[in-house]
Amino acid sequence: MNPSTNPASLPPLSGGKLVLATIAVALATFMNVLDSSIANVAIPTISGNLGVSVDEGTWVITLFSAANAVSIPLTGWLTQRVGQIKLFVGAILLFVLSSWLCGLAPNLIVLLAARVLQGAVAGPLIPLSQAILLGSYPKEKSSHALSLWAMTATVGPIAGPALGGWITDSYSWSWIFYINIPVGLFAAGVTWMIYRTRETPSRRLPIDKVGLVSLIAWVASLQIMLDKGKDLDWFNSPVICTLAVVAAVSFVFFMIWELTEKSPVVDLRLFAVRNFRGGTIAISVAYAVFFSNLVILPQWIQAYLNYRAVDAGMVTAPLGIFAVLLAPVMAKIMPKSDARVLATLAFVGYAIVFFMRSGYTTGVDAWTLVLPTLLQGIPTALFFVPLTAIILSGLPPERIPAAAGLSNFVRVFAGGVGTSLATTGWNNRTILHHSQLMEQASIDNPTFTGAVSSLHATLGGSGDQALAFFEQSLNAQAAMLGLNDIFWLSAVIFIVIIPLIWLTKPGKGGAGGAASAAH
Structure with missing residues (x-):
């Protein structure tokens, strides 16, 4: 605006x-x-x-x-x-x-x-x-x-x-x-x-051409580094090391330039305002966790539960039901409520949803998958509007457009970075759990040999078939445990960032002021 x-x-x-x-x-x-x-x-x-x-x-x-x-x-x-x-x-x-x-x-x-x-x-x-x-x-x-x-x-x-x-x-x-x-x-x-x-x-x-070029340089190099890090073995790769240096140098240059430029492409001075700083960090971290989980959940459902794409979509679709139904309610209660209370309830709701998911097993049924997604729509309805009101609260009308643009920039970029980090984290935790589970797969372990013998008798065919089936089951279990770790960490993050909300002091009518400023 x-x-x-x-x-x-x-x-x-x-x-x-x-x-x-x-x-x-x-x-x-x-x-x-x-x-x-x-x-x-x-x-x-x-x-x-x-x-x-x-x-x-x-x-x-x-x-x-x-x-x-x-x-x-x-x-x-x-x-x-x-x-x-x-x-x-x-x-x-x-x-x-x-x-x-x-x-x-x-x-x-x-x-x-x-x-x-x-x-x-x-x-x-x-x-x-x-x-x-x-x-x-x-x-x-x-x-x-x-x-x-x-x-x-x-x-x-x-x-x-x-x-x-x-x-x-x-x-x-x-x-x-x-x-x-x-x-x-x-x-x-x-x-x-x-x-x-x-x-x-x-x-x-x-x-601000210099600011724009430096912005593109650090955003692009950081995103590529995060996306390719796993494939290139992270900092053992000269490519990743080069990208890290470019990202760090261009980011520092960008910060210095934008803080001294008369007409910066991004007004970083807004971060000196308490409400903007606390609200932007809170909404960006929360959105990074929210969006990254929205990406990796369907991947797991299709890859390891063998759901079709349409079925995976139906599992994640209920997210928006309560979000849509409660949107008009939010428009009525926002002017009468403390935005910090609503945002806190949203974060607690997200934490509960992700704690529910952290107990998934490879045999999870469809309703157990759908229920947390359905409930997630409630905190989603309480999420964006109150935090946006906090971010814009107390700002003069002439600074609201820049504040809205910068907070959206940080939030959207955090979503992309969060997806890269969550995907890498899931992969690393899967590898760790696979290694730990494989420690039990020894001929000296009677439980393991008994399980393989039972599979061999059930499946028939060669012993290699039984071992292949065992390896497939082990991979699925490791991926499930890795994903559970991501869900658990996501829940913890939502609880940990709640104090950021209460470091702000939004005034009454912040959202209304933002709306009026657009006129």
Whole structure:
């Protein structure tokens, strides 16, 4: 959002035009959110079809997040340079183009390049969709506009995994990207038709090129280091060591430059504000844990429980049910509640959900998988809005756009880094548990020899068949124990970061002030 957007001279929309405009803008948000989750259940299929490992396939998600994170801080500058409506419609059309390129990709390299483009052009969509909706409604109905936006944004976790799984199983993984084309063209066409006369002023502004290049350098090198570290044996690899040095040097340079630049691409001085600092760190760490688990859970369900992609999607889909149902309730209770209490309840709820998952076994039934996901929708509804209110609370209106952009940048980038760390951690813990379990697989262990003999008698055939079946079972058990460790650690992290919330002192009406500032 930008101070020059939504000028007071423009009256709010009304009637059918307001309804149609809300649908179009909401669809652009939905398309963006959907695409961040729809690929999760398709990663094993995409990896298999393109002849790469699942770990490499995860780049489809992490590179999208990294590119998206880098582009978000540029929204304010681009809005002033191009105009709010032109930028929004242009971003939608480029998103459609990149989705088409993703579907056509013949190999992983082309797919990743298209996903980077897709993530980059998606950056302005969420902040601009909020700004456009707020400008379309009367000031006194700002909370309703934000509530409608939140409902649209949370439908993604419901539709994404289930829709992605169904499309992948029934047709081809390419169609999880192709479905953006008609949605995007409709959203762009209607938005332009209604809002082209409500364009915001544009003016030539200098861009902090040095800051932007250093931002891209440290984000890209850090993300690649995290993604390739496991495959290249981490710091035993000169490539990883080089990436680490580049990331560290460019990050330090970026920090120094941005703190001394008159017109920085990222206003790091916001971290001097207590509410912004505590709220941004809390929401970013929480989102990293939340999103990374949303990625690795479907992978485990498909790889080790032998669920089809569509079934894995149905297991994770209930996440958004309570999130959507409680969104209107949140719009009503937020002005009367302490945002810190709501955020604390959200973190405790997440911790309970992940503790429930940490007891999974290889024989887990479908209801035991679905129940925590269903319950997870409750803390999800209590998560984003209160923490956003804390982050923006106490800031003057002219600093809110920069604060919203920076907090979203940190959060989205944390999601990509969290996914890389969780994937690596799961792999390392799986290897550790496999090694520990193998210590018991000795001919001197009567329990082991008895189990192999029993398998041999049950399966028939050669002893090698029994040993192969045993190894397969052991791999599944090791992966399960490794994933349980990730779930347990995730629960602990949510409890540990609660004090960050209570280091803040949000004033009353913080969220309302943010909404009003958009006008």
